[in-house]
Amino acid sequence: MREKRRHRAPQQETLVNSIRRVLAALAIGATCAGGTALASDAWPAKPIRIVVPTAAGGTVDIVTRLVAKGLAEDLRQPVIVDNKPSASGLIASREVAHAQPDGYTLLAVANTFVSAPAFVPQAGYDPIKDFEPVTQLCQIPMVLVVNPTVPERSVQALIERAKAHPGEVSFASSGTGSTGYIAAELFSRRAGIKMLSVSYKGNSQALVDVVGGQVMTMFDQVSTSWKYVRGKQLHALAVTTPTRSPLLPEVPTVAESGLPGYEDVTFNAILAPAGTPAPIVSRLHAAIAKVLARPALREQLSAQGIEVKSSETPQAFGEYLRSAASKYRGIAQAQ
Template sequence: MPTTLSRRAVTLAIAAAAMPGIAPAVAQTDDWPKQPIKFIVPFPPGGTVDPVARILQKQITDATGWNIIVDNRPGAGGSIGTAAAAKSPADGYTWVVVFDTHAVNPSLLPNMTFDTLKDLAPVMLVGTSPMAVVTPPGRPFKTFGDVVTAAKAKPDTITYGSIGNGSLGHLTLTLVQQAGDFRIVHVPYKGGGPMTQDVVAGQIDLAIGTVALLTPQIQAGKVRALAVTGDKRSPVLPEVPSLAEQGFPNFSALAWWGVLAPTGTPKAIQDRMHAELAKALAQPAVRKQLGEQLGMDLVASTPAQFNTFLSEQVARWGKVVKDNNIKPD
């Protein structure tokens, strides 16, 4: 299972960022930045990665006066924009904000033009979030256990949607089916919008997506939440039990968001950006936006912690992709 970063890590990261002299190398960046800084978002506007980048952009710009531009470069599960970042000059003017697909793509996409672990330097794991499993109100399922029972009685008759083949939701329910010895039918969508529309309309029996994506429909009574995929309940959906509480002990699968830089970006500049990210994430308004609106558990990790987390995610989900011969859409 991936490393769980504690709330103490958040506190330490923020404290370190606020302490003068904690990183002497930061003083070496006095002449940086001299030009606009680019935050590449390898997804279109909407979703969750774009608002994360824009919230951080605004807070850092307001605090420092830096000119930060958000550059949306969508395509291929985030790999096109991320490749552009990996191939950019390592001068501190290009950063990329990634989603959990970043750890799946190396195994899912055979022709990627960069090495996920070698060509990009982890700067910060911003936060994590469980996913939610939901069903239309007209379906008979009241708990995830009801799904398992029905699926065992009639295998391959219950459908579930995800945001695409190889998405974290798809891989998560693949693992859960194996652990619970039941079978349901995957229906891949080209994103969260179409999937959400279909589950609300009752076109599919279940859907799995981030808490941020599905909470508005849950709160409006348009779908019923059966489970969240973290090892504990989500503060945004405290009444919804985790899969770990429903017959899958110790199970956890988290969506996540992080910031990386081209490998070779000077450490002093990486440290400076890390410090500003940590300061931004310490602001109550930012914590409210990311926590309450996007359902995110803020982490604000160190680069070393993010490196360990990312390596574990690549290994974990790569094995699921390969063992199940999962192909992209």
């Protein structure tokens, strides 16, 4: 019996060592998983920064600041809005794409975030691969406005002028691929005209120059243009939604003005760098949804022509982004 035990001992020792290695590996894995869970549970432990790729005063800035205020109250940490305007928002988007994916640096976006990479070959980021979708915040109609000195007072009259004088009708936007640029590009294709594009670092300055008469026209969000229209500093020719805007009920849609089927609505949203832990993304989504559900906030935005629209899940918003990216690539390839 002793001889048999001496021969069996090395096999038993090998088996025991193998079991120990497996148990050690499982313990390490559990520790790592636990560490990730603890890090997510501890979030947020310091201020959160939301980078806005547009100038202060625009719709993205307005909506983001309202959401940031509500988030700070709910998460009990300061939420800082950091404006970093540039043409088409490329600089801010690149910065956040390379930020630590820890939930402390976020990006507020509009359609331009998805459309710019389709039109700018070296945008420096991929809107799908480099970011984690969190949620949509709202959607906003756009309006085609002209400086009051422009004699044309209808969409058809403007189209006729552009056809008679190709390149004479100028339009302002915050850069190639921006929301205003895309709306104008879609409009030009439907109408069969060629307009002159004038780019700015931000939508606010573009709007100022249309009001000042340096540029003839632009597609701008109703939320930032309607006060100028009411003050007769701009004349509204048409809105881009299928139905008229409650803020400008007397202004027809582009579709009913002779371009049936035309529609272009902008959205605002929040994203995080790719690799941000799913528990943090989920908590962000839930916290923002809670903020957007507040009646006072919804009424405040509705009064400016902004419709609150929260994504059901981060994954649902991701699908929306992929669909939008495909749409804009198609538009860019057709140029």
